[in-house]
Amino acid sequence: MLFYGFWRTIPISLEQGLAYALVALGIVISFRILAFPDLTVDGSFALGGAVVSRLIMEGVPPIYGILMAIICGFIAGCCTGLLNTRLKINSLLAGILMMTILYSVNLRIMGRSNIQLLTVNTLLTPLENLDVNRFIPIIAFFFVLTFIVKFLTDMFFQTQIGFAMRATGDNEQMIRTLGVNTDNMTVLGLGMSNAFVAFSGALVAQDQGFSDIGMGIGMIVAGLAAIIIGETLIGKTTVSRMTLAAIVGSIIYKFIIAIGLRLGLAPTDLKMATGGMVILALGFPALKKGKEAKLHLRGV
C-alpha cells in the first residue's frame, strides 16, 4: 500500500519539480555564480504569477503574458542589483527591500490577493485537452522547456560576458583589474536570475490554475534545498553540472515533499521541514572542525 503510494507521487513530483526547476536555476546564478545572496526571489516568483494571470484575464495571449512576466522579473532583479551596487545597500537587505516592495506591486498588478485561471485558456490548456493522461504532455512540455533554458544558460556562461560574470562571483578584484565593470555584471546577473524565477512563477500559476499573493513565500529556501540536494548527487565542478543539479534537485525535492505528505507530514509544516533540511545541509560541515561552510557569499 505504502509502496504503491510512492509510485503514485512520481508524476506529480516530476511535473512540479520541472515547473519549479527554473527557480533553482535562477538561484544558481545569484547564489552560486555571482555569490550574491539574493532574497528578491520570494517576490519575483509571485510577480511572475501575478503578471501572467492579470494579462491572461485581460485577454492577452498566454505566451505574451509569460514574456511580460520574464521581463518584469528581469527588471525586479536589476533593481536589487542597483540597490546593492549604486546605493551600496547590503546585498541581503537589498533583496529583502525588493521582496517587500514587490508584495505591494503584486497586489497592484492582480488587483486582489488571488486570481483563478481554471476557467480561462492558458498556455497549458491545449496540452490538458489532449486525449492522453494529463501528466504526459505537461511533463514533456516542462521537460523540454527546462532543458532548453538550461542549455541556453550553459552556453551563455561560455561566452565572454558569461566568463566575466562567473569571475565577478569568484574573484571580483581580479576581473575588475581586467577591465570589467563588476557592478554591471551583478545587476545583469540578478536580472537574469529573477527573470528565470518569474518565468517559473508564470508557469506554476498556469499549472496550478491560480496565482496567489503568497505563492512566493519560502521559495528561496525551497530553491536552496533543491540546489543542495542536486549538488550532492551531481556536483558543482562546472556550470553545466550546476544547472543540471538544480533541475534534478528540484525534482527530487518535490519527490521528498510528496513522500513526506504521504507519510503524514502536515502541509502547514512543509516550510519548517524544508528550512530544517537546509539548516542541516549548510550547518553539517561546520560541526566538523576545520570544514568551511558550504556557501561562499559576497557582501554579507
Add this chain to the structure above:
Amino acid sequence: MIKAKGLKKTFNKGTIDEKVAIDGIDLHVSKGNFVTVIGSNGAGKTTLLNLISGTVEPDAGEIFLDGSRVTHLPEHKRAKYLGRIFQNPLTGTAASMTIEENLAMADLRGQPRGLRWGVTKARRDFYREKLKMLELGLEDRLKESVSMLSGGQRQSLTLLMATLSLPKLLLLDEHTAALDPKTAQRVMDLTDKIVRENNLTTIMVTHNMHQAIRYGNSMIMLHEGRIIFDSEGDSKRALTVEEVVRRFGADLKDETLLS
C-alpha cells in the same frame, strides 16, 4: 609612460587613526624601464601602486598614463593600460574557472566583452604556446580548474595573464613574497625574462633589498610616503646592499628588507 606629480594620500583623515601614506611623490617612468620600489612596512609602496591602478584615489596630485590623465578614472577603465600582480597567489586568478578560461579573460583585458565564445580554437593554441614557456606542464591541463594548481603555479599563470595582452605598464606588488624561496626565484626569473622579451614598462614593489638591486634598471626607496633615494643606470648597476645599508641604515629598521 607613467608620470605622477605631487601625489598625496592620507587615510582616515581627521580621525585618531590618521595615517599619511603618500606624502608628495613625483614619479616618472619612461617606456621600457623596469623600476624597483623598496621600503619598509608602511612606507607607502602598496598605496603607490593602488594610486596608479585606481584602487584608491589620491587626495592631491595628478597621474598620467601614456600621455592621458587618469587621476580619477575608475579602476576598470584603466585596465587596458595596466597588468597587475598581487602578493597573494589566490588574488590573480578565478579558482573555480579553468586555466584556459582564465587566460581568455586576460586576453580581453580592457576590451568590450560580448556574446562570442569565451575560448576559441585559435586562441586555445596560442594559450598552449604561451603556457609552454612556463615549463610547468600547464599546456596539457588547459581544461583543469585553477583551484587544482599550487601557489607557485597560480602565480606563474597570473604572470602570464598579466602580460598576455602586453600592458603598457606592469605593476608587481611583492608578487613572489608569499612563495617558498625556490618557487619565488623561478617566478622572479620568469618575470625578468617576460619583461625583457617584451620590453615591458614595469614597476616592482619588493620587500627584498637583493631583489630590488638585482632586477630592473632603476630603483627608488620609499620612506614614510616619500622617495628618499633613487638610483638608475650605471649607478644602479654598481649599487650594493652594503652601500644602501650604510647610507640608510637608520631608516631601515625593518629586518626583512635585508633577508
